[in-house]
Amino acid sequence: MDKKQLILDAAIKLFVEFGFHGTPTSKIAQEAGVANGTLFHYFPTKDDLVMALYIDIKTRLNEYIEQNAKQEAGFKERVKGQYLASLYWALDHNAEFRFIQLFNASPYHTVLDPVEVDKQTKPILDMLRMGIKDKIIKDLPVDLLYTLITSHTYALNQYLAGQEFSKTKQHQYISDTFELLWDMLT
Amino acid sequence: MDKKQLILDAAIKLFVEFGFHGTPTSKIAQEAGVANGTLFHYFPTKDDLVMALYIDIKTRLNEYIEQNAKQEAGFKERVKGQYLASLYWALDHNAEFRFIQLFNASPYHTVLDPVEVDKQTKPILDMLRMGIKDKIIKDLPVDLLYTLITSHTYALNQYLAGQEFSKTKQHQYISDTFELLWDMLT
């Protein structure tokens, strides 16, 4: 068993439930079933843990999107692929997705390496630029559009997580809200 | 000079910059220029302070919206009035607006009195319901639409706050994104 992963898993759960301030490292170690010192063996500081967690989660989400959002079809289908993949992943990894939101709203977000952030968002911005060039979507700054799309996605996830819908209803709302998003963009 | 207000002002500033976990009550008192004990005279616990702060800010925002979003015109103008008022207020009270976001993403949000929350959102939900009945906007659950509208608004504020735009540009983006929002809803 990978203790490092146990620690990360415990940390997600507790951070999402109690926030960063509300979860001592001791509780994380306890929840993970490891000794206090073990946590600091893998993560020198609590901040390192938070950062590592964010990077880990974001990486896995991006991998999932890359593998599941097909590239072949037309522009709308490509955007939709990204949107659906994000939300399907979020349905299965709710704590992780909420952690991303928590992190984004927190001051940690500002200490992220901008280069790394750019690298992750660039493909999407490029896609949007192409849509603008082809006069498919509205001509507005792509980073603005990106912000709006992202927040739309998070908002839907929060909505779905906040209530107990059937799988069918969930998928329906995901489709429906993609159409809203699309109407917004075009 | 109202020390209570000094404390609230200092708290907003520090919470937004360092997060809840990163701002000790001692720093808040120091920033406010009052003694440690004075803070606890007004706010028995740190949590009470956070809560009071949220309620205070939310109240002022709502008052501003109520006074500035005119009621008379047609449906689109009424929705637009709300949107513009929110964002204009946010431009002048950026820390406060970011505090609301921080709070919403935090675990504090779950301990809010649901009755109070309902009371604040009801007018907007009623407005949306009317729009649906009149076939102006799409027929989806109003609380879902509300979530999407809210997050759209926060997202734009975050975008505007993140870069240094001229007043003109800011107003233009606020108008432009309202049209996006409207296209999404209708």
Place this chain on the structure above:
DNA sequence: TCCTATATTGACTGAACACTCCACAAAATT
């Protein structure tokens, strides 16, 4: 088998923190 490197433990520490307490000041009430 020995040796070295890495993993794991949990008691410990020093600092930071939320909050208390009591003294005193200012205002309000009588």
Place this chain on the structure above:
DNA sequence: AATTTTGTGGAGTGTTCAGTCAATATAGGA
């Protein structure tokens, strides 16, 4: 003016926490 209530101060307190450390375990290579 006397008395009560409310505001203000800041040193003090008990606790909690992030992070250390030295001892022990585990594993892998020579």
